[in-house]
Amino acid sequence: MKTQTDFAPTRRQVLGLGLVLAGAAAINVVPGFQLLAQAQAAVPPAAQKIADHFSSVKSMSGEFVQFGPKGEQTGGKFFLERPGKIRFNYDGSSNFRVISDGKSVVILNKKLNTSDLYPLSKTPLKLLLDDRIDLSGGRVKAVKEEDDLTTIQLSDKSVFGNARITMMFDPKSYELRQWTITDAQGKDTTVMIFNVKEGVSIPDDTFAIDYTANRELNTKTR
Template sequence: MRLAALFLAAATAVVTALPAQAQLSVSEISRYLNSFRTAQAAFTQVNADGTISTGDLMISRPGRARFDYDPPNRGLVIAGGSQVAIFDPVSNTAPEQYPLSQTPLNLILREQVNLGSSGMVVRHGGDATQTAITLQDPQNPQYGNIELVFTPSPTTLRQWKITDDSGQQTTVILGDMRTGVGLGTAPFNIPVEMRRRGVGN
């Protein structure tokens, strides 16, 4: 399944190894992720093949995200209605769709993020400048994992790296993220987007 290419990849520099002592605790990271339901940011994505894309991201928890890619890509990925849909900008065919529950991004799009769940945290480390935490679905580790990178004071999500079920990695680096923004539900409605594009069910 091409889940790595679905979601983003970030700048050419992947997070370097961090000291064992974490600056931000698991409970603080959980608190931060639960402190907002909507967010918007520009992003830079580094794909598994080394190519780089840019675009705009919208998040609306629970279960919704939208990645609009800039030209020349012009791609679109929507998570909504428990599905992930990949729209091809040059095709009039229906988008490829996958269950959101089978992607690591699902872990941070839940109604309530609880990183204290047994088996969810795979790695956790940091220093005074940044903290990295790697998560997986403890019931379905075969779906891959997501590494999140945060900076402190105030706690802010800066990037993530998804390793999908085939081992491919995609990194997404976020620009300044605005939280608590009004987004509505229409941007995350896959059937509405299909009708707008005139593609089949």
């Protein structure tokens, strides 16, 4: 297994942070979850309390560790600000950056001189970064309540096709601990966060995307 110090994530592995695009596989619910009927109107109380708390956190920063489908491991620091803004600074020589400015998400690899742009509205990150976490419309597929974790599984075909996001929260503080993105091929990428600080002040340029540079770079490389 590669370690944090020598693993440089590929574009596909970086997508596990929340840039899963539409696919053709069916949704598979994790065993042990309480299944929710598609037409069920009421959101489970535990899920709603967590969503309300998480929505109230307007900014946070901390560290993350990411585990890829084959056990690949890397990490770095992240910054989040609602609505729609997040930044992941990966450790290592690849100098990976994933940045959302509220409209788009860009994946930057300065070592390879690449810049890939995606609409935020078509990624699972949108569900994490909305001003209000919306659990209506059958998005909640399953809920599992344990003494040390409350796990919520979400899916929204209009946002990211047949992929799904599974989020794990502390049942007492309602704080987010980790999430797993399962792509349309059934491959998992998990992100764990720690040393998290809430209500932090983050400079606006942290989430800036240079659209001109992105356009020029991709024009040159065609």
